[in-house]
Amino acid sequence: MVKVTEREIFDILSGKISRAINRTVLKAFSQEGIDITTEQWTILSCLWNKDKIIQQEICDLTQKDKPSVTRLIDNLEKKDLVRRVLDPSDRRNNLIHLTSRGISLKQKTTEVVNGIVNHALKNISDDELISAKDVLLRIMYNLNLY
Amino acid sequence: MVKVTEREIFDILSGKISRAINRTVLKAFSQEGIDITTEQWTILSCLWNKDKIIQQEICDLTQKDKPSVTRLIDNLEKKDLVRRVLDPSDRRNNLIHLTSRGISLKQKTTEVVNGIVNHALKNISDDELISAKDVLLRIMYNLNLY
DNA sequence: TCCGATTAGTTGTTTATGCAACTAAAAGAA
DNA sequence: TTCTTTTAGTTGCATAAACAACTAATCGGA
Numbered sequence: 001m002v003k004v005t006e007r008e009i010f011d012i013l014s015g016k017i018s019r020a021i022n023r024t025v026l027k028a029f030s031q032e033g034i035d036i037t038t039e040q041w042t043i044l045s046c047l048w049n050k051d052k053i054i055q056q057e058i059c060d061l062t063q064k065d066k067p068s069v070t071r072l073i074d075n076l077e078k079k080d081l082v083r084r085v086l087d088p089s090d091r092r093n094n095l096i097h098l099t100s101r102g103i104s105l106k107q108k109t110t111e112v113v114n115g116i117v118n119h120a121l122k123n124i125s126d127d128e129l130i131s132a133k134d135v136l137l138r139i140m141y142n143l144n145l146y
Numbered sequence: 147m148v149k150v151t152e153r154e155i156f157d158i159l160s161g162k163i164s165r166a167i168n169r170t171v172l173k174a175f176s177q178e179g180i181d182i183t184t185e186q187w188t189i190l191s192c193l194w195n196k197d198k199i200i201q202q203e204i205c206d207l208t209q210k211d212k213p214s215v216t217r218l219i220d221n222l223e224k225k226d227l228v229r230r231v232l233d234p235s236d237r238r239n240n241l242i243h244l245t246s247r248g249i250s251l252k253q254k255t256t257e258v259v260n261g262i263v264n265h266a267l268k269n270i271s272d273d274e275l276i277s278a279k280d281v282l283l284r285i286m287y288n289l290n291l292y
Numbered sequence: 293t294c295c296g297a298t299t300a301g302t303t304g305t306t307t308a309t310g311c312a313a314c315t316a317a318a319a320g321a322a
Numbered sequence: 323t324t325c326t327t328t329t330a331g332t333t334g335c336a337t338a339a340a341c342a343a344c345t346a347a348t349c350g351g352a
Contacts, residue, residue: 003272004272004275004276004279006259006260006263006264007191007259008279009263009266009267009275009279010167010259010263011188012279012282012283012286013163013164013167013266014164014167014168014171014184014188015164015168015185016208016209016286017159017164017282017285017286017289018159018160018161018163018164019209019210019339019340020209020286020289020290021156021159021160021289022160022161022339022340023339023340024289025160026340026341027340037306037307037308037340038160039161039307039308039309040307042160045153054330054331055330055331056329056330056331059330062162063162063165063166064165064308064309065309065310065311066330066331066332067309067310067311067331067332067333067334068308068309068310069331070331070332070333071307071308071309071332072307072308075307075308090317090318090329090330091316091317091318091330092316092317092318092329092330092331093317093329093330093331094330094331113152113153113156114152114153117152117155117156118152119288119289120155120159120285120288120289121155121285121288122288123284123288124281124284124285126149126150128277128280128281129150129155129281130150131274131277131278131281132277132278132281132282133150133154133155133158134274135270135274135275135277135278136158136163136278137158138269138270139163139266139267139270140158140162140163140166142265142266142267142268142269143163143166143167143170143265143266144166165309165310168309168310169309169310172310172311173310183310183336183337183338185337185338185339186337200300200301201300201301202299202300202301210338210339211339211340211341212300212301212302213301213302213303213304213339213340213341214338214339214340215301216301216302216303217302217337217338217339218337218338220302221336221337221338236299236300236347236348237300237346237347237348238299238300238301238346238347238348239299239300239301239347240300240301
């Protein structure tokens with residue numbers, strides 16, 4: 001049995017796969033004429049799941065920090081995909097509302113992302129995938145991502 | 147048996163773990179008084195393994211594109227950790243040489259990174275890890291990372 | 293030998309991330 | 323009520339990544 005070295009694990013987890021996925025998704029969006037980045041899609045998909053949430057909740061869902069989310073929302077607003085709406089009951093909060101353009105991107109982009117994920121998972125059995133996912137979740141837990 | 151959804155896999159692979167690792171390593175370096183980023187460490191560690199290689203080889207080893215490597219080398223040169231040396235036998239090539247400062251960072255930083263990886267892998271058995279690594283390598287293969 | 297193709301590297305622009313410092317609003321304690 | 327603390331969000335600055343367009347050097351075929 002071959003020992004797995006720290007360096008191999010570091011290499012895999014520290015960005016090679018995520019950069020590859022982000023590149024692939026970005027390219028596929030572009031080919032479909034969809035003008036959003038992978039990160040912007042991540043924000044939108046939080047909102048498709050639950051609309052009108054505050055930025056801090058998006059931070060928690062995506063594990064991004066507040067400045068990152070501020071600027072992603074800035075860019076999504078410029079593209080008329082979301083709108084910041086002040087919460088009247090707590091004026092510290094921005095409620096992020098999907099626009100109709102934002103809503104309309106859901107179906108097509110989700111198909112694109114699912115296609116890429118399924119391609120990435122080609123020839124990997126459900127058992128292997130469940131076990132690998134379990135390991136990755138425990139790594140996230142150990143890194144305090146819970 | 148619970149089905150693993152594309153979205154769960156996307157979430158895990160698209161950046162949460164890599165951002166967490168990069169943040170953790172950066173913070174640990176900073177606490178040890180080591181002034182380099184995680185990405186710069188990745189470049190240095192290619193050179194610790196094999197010194198005096200060209201930038202294109204670093205691109206291949208790290209799966210980063212040429213502009214990314216150009217700028218990482220720029221920053222490493224500013225910190226006097228590497229030096230660009232023109233290859234006399236092929237003047238298109240920059241041979242990247244470690245400086246003595248660059249060499250001196252190897253031991254301490256490698257300990258830091260290994261410690262973080264081992265912490266991330268806490269309570270994960272060798273069997274599980276080997277299986278998860280195999281899945282991740284096949285994902286990388288499917289994403290044409292080689 | 294010469295010219296087009298390939299290879300190595302750089303630069304410009306946009307987007308994203310990490311961290312620190314900041315403002316504004318709300319919550320809590322004396 | 324007032325003052326301190328906490329929470330939500332923004333801004334500034336440095337680093338990194340994706341992509342396209344570019345220069346310079348080498349290679350290879352006619």
